Amino acid sequence: MADLDTSSSGGGKHKGGKVRGKKLSTRIDMTPMVDLAFLLVTFFMLATSLSKPAAMPVTMPDTKQDGTPPNLAAKSKVLTLILGKDDKIFYYRKSLEDNPEVGETTFGEANIRKVLLEKKEEITNDVVATLDRQDPIILVKPMRDSKYKNLVDVFDEFNITDLKRFVMVPVDEKDIEYLNSKGLLK
Amino acid sequence: MPKVKIPRKSTFVDMTAMVDMGFLLVTFFMLATKFRPDEPVQVVIPSSTYSTPLDKDVIIITVDKDGKVFLGMDNIDQKKDLVERVLKGAHGISLTPEQINLFSLQASFGVAIKDIPAWLDMKPDEMKKQNGIPCDSTGGELFEWIYNARKVNGKARIAIKADGDAKFPAIKNIINVLANEKTNAFKFNLITSLEESRMK
Numbered sequence: 001m002a003d004l005d006t007s008s009s010g011g012g013k014h015k016g017g018k019v020r021g022k023k024l025s026t027r028i029d030m031t032p033m034v035d036l037a038f039l040l041v042t043f044f045m046l047a048t049s050l051s052k053p054a055a056m057p058v059t060m061p062d063t064k065q066d067g068t069p070p071n072l073a074a075k076s077k078v079l080t081l082i083l084g085k086d087d088k089i090f091y092y093r094k095s096l097e098d099n100p101e102v103g104e105t106t107f108g109e110a111n112i113r114k115v116l117l118e119k120k121e122e123i124t125n126d127v128v129a130t131l132d133r134q135d136p137i138i139l140v141k142p143m144r145d146s147k148y149k150n151l152v153d154v155f156d157e158f159n160i161t162d163l164k165r166f167v168m169v170p171v172d173e174k175d176i177e178y179l180n181s182k183g184l185l186k
Numbered sequence: 187m188p189k190v191k192i193p194r195k196s197t198f199v200d201m202t203a204m205v206d207m208g209f210l211l212v213t214f215f216m217l218a219t220k221f222r223p224d225e226p227v228q229v230v231i232p233s234s235t236y237s238t239p240l241d242k243d244v245i246i247i248t249v250d251k252d253g254k255v256f257l258g259m260d261n262i263d264q265k266k267d268l269v270e271r272v273l274k275g276a277h278g279i280s281l282t283p284e285q286i287n288l289f290s291l292q293a294s295f296g297v298a299i300k301d302i303p304a305w306l307d308m309k310p311d312e313m314k315k316q317n318g319i320p321c322d323s324t325g326g327e328l329f330e331w332i333y334n335a336r337k338v339n340g341k342a343r344i345a346i347k348a349d350g351d352a353k354f355p356a357i358k359n360i361i362n363v364l365a366n367e368k369t370n371a372f373k374f375n376l377i378t379s380l381e382e383s384r385m386k
Contacts, residue, residue, distance in 0.1 A: 030201040037208030044215030055345060055375035056236040060365035083354070142354045148249070149232040149350030151357065152378055156234035170358070 249348035253356030254318030258294030
């Protein structure tokens, strides 16, 4: 019994018994852990907000009504936009029978938006048109070589300028002929 | 005069609370993030000021910049139902339950109907090569898919997710498929990404 040395029982400091372990702090350096956590937070935060798609509602006219756009009662309210190649937009007021002047513009605040706002203003001041509803009717006619982006952009402009009555119709041969006769299509 | 001794304080701050918060946020964002499924094509969608989020129950028609058409549906059970309807109904092709299961796990697909069984037997990395669903001005096979998808789930919203550089005729073919009295989907959505700089 006597030779059993448990070393902890004090006394023999210099004897060959176990060296008492130094009491280590339980505190660990958490800096790298915090770094990593915030890196992940940043990653997930950015990844979430960037890939958020939005839906743009589109309603097409019902083809049961012989394929023509809704009754265009007031011709003076109509503005036709023809989307062409290289982000070009051709526009004219009223209908082709009136031999309208064709304008050429492109996307952007100073261009198409101005045209739309002008049309809106024109309608508000028009006595005949105000008898009915005050918003213009916009016909969008994308040509074969226009891009999908052009269509979305133009719908987006309607949203920005708060135009509710617009419809997408197929481009007419007459429209192309008319633009050609004005020398706008090359 | 005796010198005033400024007690030296430890610079070691207790970061436990900060770590707690950090990982709480990590957990939140991890759970809240919906990862993008593995799509056969990457499309760059145009941006707009519309901010309505897309619903859950949705049929997505993807168009890449070359005009290839892909179809995706988010409900797995309905997708199984749809592929059986289309393949068995009009084409007399029957699939094994494993093939149907594999089909339902694809985020979207763009394969001609007759090639579907062979496509499902390919290796996963070969499956990514797809030529798109045949779709012409009369609708083609896309019409069959949409027509049956509307039968399977008439309430699902239809959305077009097209690359900004896709040519308009490709989009027009799809719109023709949607907006006619048989498929009766005159209302649909165009998927865009939110652009804040133009909100002014």
